[in-house]
Amino acid sequence: MAEPLLSVTGLCRHFGGVVATDNVSLTIAEGELHAIIGPNGAGKTTLVAQLMGELRPHRGTIRLGDRDVTTMPSYRRSRRGIARSFQITSIFPEFTARDNIALAVQAHAGHNFRFWRAARTDPALRKPACAILDSVGLGHRADVPAATLAHGEQRLLEIAIALAARPRLLLLDEPMAGMAPEDAARMVRFLSQLKGKITLLLIEHDMDAVFALADRITVMVYGSVIASGTPGQIRANAEVRKAYLGEDELA
Amino acid sequence: MIMRKPGVVSSRALVTLVIIAVLALVPPVAATIGEGFYVDVFTRIMIFAIAALSLDIILGYGGMVSFGHAAYLGIGAYAVGILAFYGVDNGFLQFGTAILASAVAALFIGFVSLRTSGIYFIMITLAFAQMIYFLSISLNTYGGDNGLNIDRPSDFARLVNLSNATTLYYVVFAVLMLFLFLGQRLVNSRFGMVIRGAKSNERRMAAIGFPLLRYKLTAFVIAGAMCGVAGALLANQDLFVAPAVMQWTRSGEILMMVILGGMGTLVGPILGAVAFLALETVLSDLTGHWQAIMGPILVLVVLFARDGIFGLLSRIGVERSRG
Ligand SMILES: Nc1ncnc2c1ncn2[C@@H]1O[C@H](COP(=O)(O)OP(=O)(O)O)[C@@H](O)[C@H]1O
Ligand SMILES: [Mg+2]
Numbered sequence: 326m327a328e329p330l331l332s333v334t335g336l337c338r339h340f341g342g343v344v345a346t347d348n349v350s351l352t353i354a355e356g357e358l359h360a361i362i363g364p365n366g367a368g369k370t371t372l373v374a375q376l377m378g379e380l381r382p383h384r385g386t387i388r389l390g391d392r393d394v395t396t397m398p399s400y401r402r403s404r405r406g407i408a409r410s411f412q413i414t415s416i417f418p419e420f421t422a423r424d425n426i427a428l429a430v431q432a433h434a435g436h437n438f439r440f441w442r443a444a445r446t447d448p449a450l451r452k453p454a455c456a457i458l459d460s461v462g463l464g465h466r467a468d469v470p471a472a473t474l475a476h477g478e479q480r481l482l483e484i485a486i487a488l489a490a491r492p493r494l495l496l497l498d499e500p501m502a503g504m505a506p507e508d509a510a511r512m513v514r515f516l517s518q519l520k521g522k523i524t525l526l527l528i529e530h531d532m533d534a535v536f537a538l539a540d541r542i543t544v545m546v547y548g549s550v551i552a553s554g555t556p557g558q559i560r561a562n563a564e565v566r567k568a569y570l571g572e573d574e575l576a
Numbered sequence: 577m578i579m580r581k582p583g584v585v586s587s588r589a590l591v592t593l594v595i596i597a598v599l600a601l602v603p604p605v606a607a608t609i610g611e612g613f614y615v616d617v618f619t620r621i622m623i624f625a626i627a628a629l630s631l632d633i634i635l636g637y638g639g640m641v642s643f644g645h646a647a648y649l650g651i652g653a654y655a656v657g658i659l660a661f662y663g664v665d666n667g668f669l670q671f672g673t674a675i676l677a678s679a680v681a682a683l684f685i686g687f688v689s690l691r692t693s694g695i696y697f698i699m700i701t702l703a704f705a706q707m708i709y710f711l712s713i714s715l716n717t718y719g720g721d722n723g724l725n726i727d728r729p730s731d732f733a734r735l736v737n738l739s740n741a742t743t744l745y746y747v748v749f750a751v752l753m754l755f756l757f758l759g760q761r762l763v764n765s766r767f768g769m770v771i772r773g774a775k776s777n778e779r780r781m782a783a784i785g786f787p788l789l790r791y792k793l794t795a796f797v798i799a800g801a802m803c804g805v806a807g808a809l810l811a812n813q814d815l816f817v818a819p820a821v822m823q824w825t826r827s828g829e830i831l832m833m834v835i836l837g838g839m840g841t842l843v844g845p846i847l848g849a850v851a852f853l854a855l856e857t858v859l860s861d862l863t864g865h866w867q868a869i870m871g872p873i874l875v876l877v878v879l880f881a882r883d884g885i886f887g888l889l890s891r892i893g894v895e896r897s898r899g
Binding site: 377379398399400401403404408409411415416417418419420424427428429431432433437438439440441442443444445447450486487489490 | 761765769773776782785786787788
């Protein structure tokens with residue numbers, strides 16, 4: 326079998342007495358959509374922060390392809406193809422939607438010690454930014470300040486910023502959090518289009534979406550992985566049923 | 577970046593043009609009304625406008641609340657003073673040294689302080705400025721606490737004569753205009769977008785692939801070097817330099833000019849310098865406790881005009897054109 330794109334081994338991270346990530350190991354193959362589910366406080370967001378390099382693990386290793394990235398800073402991981410979206414929307418509120426994306430495009434378009442030419446009218450940034458906005462269906466909102474976009478639109482922008490880095494591995498932390506049903510449906514459709522094109526790690530509470538989209542699912546509880554497998558295997562796993570999924574939910 | 581209605585954009589441009597025109601006309605007007613001292617007053621105002629403008633590049637655009645910006649003013653002034661003390665009058669050398677010395681100081685201060693943020697950043701920049709202030713006091717060769725007289729202004733190969741008040745005025749004016757133009761290019765360039773992004777959302781900037789420290793440090797050094805030029809000009813106006821030029825209250829005053837005039841704009845700090853120094857002059861004539869009046873004025877501006885005098889004027893312009 327080919328080397329996995331991401332392999333995490335024995336990852337540990339605690340906050341004082343709280344063990345947020347407890348000896349977590351998992352692998353994600355190239356092109357896979359890997360979902361992580363688990364109750365609030367299970368350590369999913371903490372895991373994503375360690376994968377992105379925002380938090381240093383106390384133990385364990387993270388490999389991207391054949392490269393150990395455990396101690397690599399975020400910006401270098403970003404250059405190696407990891408991108409993330411945030412559970413709590415993290416955009417540039419004063420910038421227009423287009424400028425939000427253009428900034429992310431800029432991060433991967435050579436160095437930015439350029440002091441002279443206006444960035445906002447630079448077609449090399451503007452065109453890709455518009456294309457990405459179109460791809461998430463926000464093209465008509467390009468000139469609107471991000472702060473005044475509707476919640477669902479901000480969630481889409483959140484993902485579009487991550488996509489602008491053209492990642493190989495995209496970490497999505499609850500992309501549908503707080504979305505109205507129609508927006509959530511739009512997001513599911515968008516994710517299914519994305520699936521197969523890049524490798525995705527999806528954290529999501531909507532079980533219908535997870536079981537419909539995921540190639541594999543990892544279940545976390547109290548910082549530990551209690552099961553990992555195909556949607557069918559997870560559905561059939563007794564421990565998962567007991568610990569997390571309500572019996573009736575799977576009936 | 578921030579969306580503005582077209583009317584506001586043009587009214588900002590109008591306010592900018594009016595300020596530039598007024599500043600350009602100060603010497604002839606002062607001569608006409610026979611009040612030549614206005615030339616000196618406005619020279620000083622523009623020198624502080626340069627300092628405030630440079631601070632706003634890191635403060636208003638980069639979100640770095642430096643409370644030690646007067647240190648670069650002092651370094652620039654002492655560079656001229658100390659070279660003059662050794663008989664080096666060459667202006668290119670003096671200004672070159674002022675720029676280099678303040679840039680190196682900013683590089684060092686920024687390298688240490690930019691690892692922190694919030695109140696720690698404010699305190700560390702203040703602490704470094706205090707260190708430089710006390711260092712200047714301890715320089716007994718150069719007058720220590722009493723300061724250092726400068727015999728002759730900078731000599732630019734006899735191209736300009738800075739002992740002439742009007743000439744000095746227009747040199748300062750030209751530097752201010754140059755920095756306004758360069759600053760405008762800078763904040764709208766790719767580099768400018770990076771530091772604005774860092775102000776807006778640092779965490780996201782790191783996640784999308786920016787190593788922020790080097791960009792912020794570069795902005796910090798540019799601002800320090802610009803302020804160093806202001807210091808060198810100040811030394812030329814006063815023909816004297818003393819530690820008081822970089823007292824911590826001076827850093828506070830430059831900060832107030834930026835806030836008063838309008839943070840995150842380049843013209844705002846110029847207006848802020850005009851307003852602050854004009855108020856200081858008027859109020860200190862009335863009472864020795866002028867700061868007791870200045871304080872409340874600042875509070876009112878912060879409360880009722882968050883975008884400062886520049887924002888206020890621009891909005892008045894818009895309402896006029898509508899009415
Ligand atoms: N910065 C932090 N400081 C202290 N505790 C934290 C911090 N971040 C997360 N935690 C704790 O770690 C545990 C896992 O949190 P999190 O990763 O956000 O879970 P999830 O995303 O699965 O809901 C929780 O108990 C949370 O309170
Ligand atoms: Mg979470």
